[in-house]
Structures are given as C-alpha cells and as structure tokens.
Amino acid sequence: MSKSPEIKSKNIAGKLAKIFLTNPLTAILAFSIMSLGYISLEVMPREEDPQIAVSGGSIIVPMPGASPDEINNAILKPLERRISEIKGIKDIYSTAMHNVGMLNIQYDIGEDRESSNLKLYDKVMQNMDSLPGGTMMPMVKPFDIDIDVPIVTIAFYKKKDLGIDHIRLYKQIKDIQQEINSIENISKTTLKGAKKPQFNVLLDLDRLSAYHISIGQVVQSIQAIAKNAPEIDLPTRDSRLVVFGVKNAINSIDDLRNLVIAKYMGSLIYLKDIADVNYYYDIQNYQEALISFQADGISFTDSQDQVTMTVSKLKGTNAVHLAEKIIQTLEENIEDLDKNGLGYIVTRNYGERANEAVNELVHHLVLTIGIISLILIPFLGWRESLVVTIAVPMILAATLFIAFMTDQTINRITLFAFLLSLGLIVDDAIIVIENIHRRMHLKETENQSFNQIIIEATDEIGPSTNIATIAIMLTMIPMAFVGGMMGQFMLPIPLNVPVALAISLFVAYVFAPYLARKLIKRTKGTH
Numbered sequence: 001m002s003k004s005p006e007i008k009s010k011n012i013a014g015k016l017a018k019i020f021l022t023n024p025l026t027a028i029l030a031f032s033i034m035s036l037g038y039i040s041l042e043v044m045p046r047e048e049d050p051q052i053a054v055s056g057g058s059i060i061v062p063m064p065g066a067s068p069d070e071i072n073n074a075i076l077k078p079l080e081r082r083i084s085e086i087k088g089i090k091d092i093y094s095t096a097m098h099n100v101g102m103l104n105i106q107y108d109i110g111e112d113r114e115s116s117n118l119k120l121y122d123k124v125m126q127n128m129d130s131l132p133g134g135t136m137m138p139m140v141k142p143f144d145i146d147i148d149v150p151i152v153t154i155a156f157y158k159k160k161d162l163g164i165d166h167i168r169l170y171k172q173i174k175d176i177q178q179e180i181n182s183i184e185n186i187s188k189t190t191l192k193g194a195k196k197p198q199f200n201v202l203l204d205l206d207r208l209s210a211y212h213i214s215i216g217q218v219v220q221s222i223q224a225i226a227k228n229a230p231e232i233d234l235p236t237r238d239s240r241l242v243v244f245g246v247k248n249a250i251n252s253i254d255d256l257r258n259l260v261i262a263k264y265m266g267s268l269i270y271l272k273d274i275a276d277v278n279y280y281y282d283i284q285n286y287q288e289a290l291i292s293f294q295a296d297g298i299s300f301t302d303s304q305d306q307v308t309m310t311v312s313k314l315k316g317t318n319a320v321h322l323a324e325k326i327i328q329t330l331e332e333n334i335e336d337l338d339k340n341g342l343g344y345i346v347t348r349n350y351g352e353r354a355n356e357a358v359n360e361l362v363h364h365l366v367l368t369i370g371i372i373s374l375i376l377i378p379f380l381g382w383r384e385s386l387v388v389t390i391a392v393p394m395i396l397a398a399t400l401f402i403a404f405m406t407d408q409t410i411n412r413i414t415l416f417a418f419l420l421s422l423g424l425i426v427d428d429a430i431i432v433i434e435n436i437h438r439r440m441h442l443k444e445t446e447n448q449s450f451n452q453i454i455i456e457a458t459d460e461i462g463p464s465t466n467i468a469t470i471a472i473m474l475t476m477i478p479m480a481f482v483g484g485m486m487g488q489f490m491l492p493i494p495l496n497v498p499v500a501l502a503i504s505l506f507v508a509y510v511f512a513p514y515l516a517r518k519l520i521k522r523t524k525g526t527h
Contacts, residue, residue, distance in 0.1 A: 014459025016509040037397020040404040045318040047411040048354040055113040056106040062136040072096035117142040150310035151350035157306040185317040192308040207274040323351025361415035387515040391429040399500040417496040428508035473498040
C-alpha cells in the first residue's frame with residue numbers, strides 16, 4: 001500500500017494508482033505480464049486464417065445398371081425432398097452419374113455437427129422403403145471443413161530413370177501415409193490420383209447373355225465373399241464390362257476365378273467362364289494426375305504420373321509445428337523413396353505460409369509501436385512517450401495471454417485485431433500521462449508530493465476515461481453476433497479488441513502512474 005494515507009481517491013482509477021504506485025510487486029507484475037505474453041506468442045497454435053466450422057454430409061446411393069436420368073428421377077429427387085425436411089439444412093446439391101447418385105448437404109453455420117449428422121442418417125434410413133428395387137444400401141458420409149482443408153500436400157512421382165508400376169507406387173506411398181497418420185494432432189490423410197491395386201473382373205457380355213446370367217447375379221455372388229461394394233462401369237469397345245474391383249478382400253486370384261455364379265443346364269458356371277479376372281490396379285479409374293516441374297533450372301516438358309497426399313490437422317492445433325513434423329517424416333524416408341524410383345515435391349505448406357504471415361504481422365506490430373512512440377515525442381516529451389511505449393506491448397502481452405488461455409489461435413485476423421486496437425489502447429495511457437504532466441506544472445501543486453500529484457491526476461480522469469473506453473468496447477461486441485461464414489472468420493476481432501481495451505484501462509491506472517514516477521522528472525508549477 002502507498003505510504004500517503006492522506007491522499008484520498010474517489011474512484012477505481014485513483015485507488016489502483018495508489019495501491020501499485022510504490023508497491024515493489026508492481027515491477028514483478030509488469031515483468032510477468034511481458035513474459036507470459038512472449039511465451040503465449042511462441043506457443044500459441046499458428047494458422048494463416050481462422051478455421052471456420054462449416055459442416056455437412058454426403059449421401060451416396062449406388063444403383064447398378066441405372067442411367068443418370070433414372071438415378072436423378074427415381075432416387076435423387078425424392079431423397080432431396082425428404083432431406084430438405086431436416087431443420088438446419090442450408091443447401092442440397094445433387095449429382096447423377098451412371099450407376100450411382102450423390103447428394104451433398106451443407107448445414108447452417110452454427111448447427112451442432114453431431115446432431116445434424118444423426119438427423120441426416122435417420123432421415124435416410126426412414127426412407128429406405130421408398131427407394132426403387134435394385135438400389136444398394138446408401139452410404140452416409142459426414143464431412144467437416146475443420147479437418148478437410150489440408151495443411152500440407154505432397155506430390156509423389158515416378159522418376160524417369162527408374163521404372164516402377166502403379167501398384168509399387170501405391171504401396172510405397174501407403175506406408176508413408178501410415179507414418180504421417182501416426183503424428184499427433186493429424187486428423188486425416190488422403191491420396192489423390194492413386195491407382196489402387198485390386199482384383200479386376202472383366203465380364204464378357206456375350207457370355208452373360210448365352211448363360212442367361214444378369215449382372216446383378218454376379219454382383220451378389222462376389223459380394224458374398226468381398227468386403228467392398230461393387231463399382232460398375234460402362235461397356236468397353238470389345239463388349240466387356242468392368243464390374244468392380246475387389247479391394248484387399250480375397251487373398252488368391254484362383255478363389256475368385258472359381259467362384260460359382262449360377263447353374264446352367266445342370267452345369268456350374270464359374271466366374272472364369274464369363275469373365276477375365278486379374279490382379280492389377282483400378283482400371284475403371286480413368287482419371288490421371290500428372291506433374292511437371294523445374295529442377296536445376298531445367299524445365300521438364302514430359303509430365304510424370306503422380307499421386308498427391310493431403311494432410312489435415314485437428315482444429316486449434318499448431319499448423320507450423322505439424323508441417324515441420326510432416327516434412328521431417330518425408331526426409332526420413334527419402335532413401336527408401338530414391339531406392340524405389342520415387343521423388344516428391346511439397347506443393348503446399350500451410351504451416352510455412354502461416355508462420356510467414358504471423359511473423360510479418362508481428363514485425364509490422366513492432367514497427368507501429370515504434371512509430372507511435374516517435375509521434376508522441378514532440379507532443380508529450382521523450383520521457384512521457386517512453387511510458388506510453390512500454391504500456392502498449394504490456395497491453396498486447398496480456399491480451400495474447402488471455403487469448404491463449406481461451407484456446408484461440410494466432411492468425412492474420414487475430415493480429416489484425418491487435419493492429420486495429422493499437423490506436424485505441426494508447427488513448428488511456430496517454431490521457432493519464434498527459435494529466436500527470438499537466439498537474440505537475442500547475443502552480444497550486446508545487447507544494448504537493450509527486451506521489452500525490454500522480455494519484456490525484458489519475459483519479460481525476462478515471463470516470464470519463466472509463467465511460468469513453470467502455471463505449472468503444474460496446475461498438476465492437478455486436479460483431480460477435482454476426483452470423484454465417486463471415487461472422488466466424490471475423491470472430492477474433494470482437495473477442496480480442498474489447499479485451500485489449502479493458503486491459504488498457506488496467507495498465508493505464510496501474511503501470512502508467514508507476515512508470516511516470518520512475519521515468520518523469522518532477523518540475524514545480526509554472527502557471
């Protein structure tokens with residue numbers, strides 16, 4: 001407590017100044033706040049942009065042998081009407097293809113993801129009886145943008161000097177994918193453009209017709225021993241039909257060839273009698289992913305087959321650290337990749353971009369504080385300006401620590417909120433210092449102690465400063481109630497600016513008087 005009990009304070013501003021003005025713990029408190037702010041800046045999860053919670057789901061309904069028009073009229077339109085009955089559905093998009101239909105559903109932002117997914121699944125199951133005959137079991141697949149946006153993408157390609165087939169390429173990349181999946185806070189990994197190994201069944205349509213066997217019979221027979229649903233495609237030019245690929249379900253190709261499909265005129269019809277069966281990659285996948293790049297200043301004009309691995313993170317985790325661990329895992333496998341004739345290129349590194357964006361904004365933040373200090377020198381004096389300059393990073397440090405404790409991430413919008421608040425948070429400290437400077441030069445205060453001048457000056461501007469700061473805080477709070485995607489994207493502004501303004505009051509009433517007593521030279525009243 002202050003040693004000047006005769007000094008009376010009328011409001012919280014003067015009382016705080018009186019408590020901390022001569023307290024030896026004030027300097028320790030200031031150092032602790034600055035340290036906590038620095039630690040928070042280093043350990044807070046870094047992102048380039050805030051993660052937006054947008055969720056939805058997909059419904060995939062296979063119907064072997066159906067055309068896109070049949071899929072659309074018999075499955076998608078009726079199902080779309082039923083799905084639209086669910087509360088919280090924002091948009092429904094349908095896609096009809098040969099043999100399969102898909103509905104993509106987006107929930108309203110703010111809807112509980114788990115509850116919405118459950119309602120979606122229940123609605124599909126309730127309307128199973130309305131689906132036409134021959135329709136296979138629908139698959140409901142929820143998705144969440146929080147974990148679907150990749151932070152790192154790696155393109156694996158086959159080197160020109162070493163030959164490697166699609167199956168070896170896939171298996172090698174799959175092993176690396178398994179290692180990356182084991183990294184903590186990795187949510188999911190996917191492979192794009194991969195030619196997956198499988199058993200291919202090529203039906204001869206003429207033989208099917210001769211034995212009076214339908215495609216559905218073949219599908220049901222293989223489903224009895226296979227784990228995966230069939231993938232049916234269009235007839236080829238030589239009157240063969242790719243029925244499906246049986247992925248990792250049968251160990252021996254002979255088991256599949258000797259599968260009994262039907263009985264015709266007293267004889268058993270095996271799959272090998274009506275189809276060619278082989279173990280290869282998914283030949284029904286006509287999509288190709290190619291890559292061309294430059295190395296050592298030489299342009300590779302020949303595009304190479306490539307497989308892209310995407311890696312996503314859990315919400316609220318540090319993109320920078322995770323990206324570094326992913327790159328480290330790739331470097332540990334570089335010898336095996338070279339030995340198998342594989343190379344890789346990191347085509348997206350969100351962690352690196354996030355780190356650069358955060359560091360750049362922190363650099364601009366420091367420059368802005370320095371500019372503010374220089375601007376204040378001609379108007380307040382260098383000592384007074386130094387007090388304000390010390391107060392500003394103290395405010396930002398305390399705000400960063402609170403953001404860290406409330407599980408926020410540091411990103412461009414968070415730092416933009418700090419930049420936005422810079423012009424506001426300096427006001428309180430400037431008002432306190434300016435009033436101390438003014439009272440110090442009054443003639444009627446020349447017989448007062450410097451401590452008394454500081455406390456009374458701080459106490460004097462307390463009510464008006466409180467009201468002005470609270471009014472600015474109230475203008476920011478309504479932004480927190482903005483709905484939709486933009487509301488979530490800009491949420492760090494209403495979360496951090498009011499907090500920074502509230503802390504600026506505390507710093508102005510506690511540390512500005514303390515620093516003024518230490519740094520400002522006392523002068524007697526002159527007017």
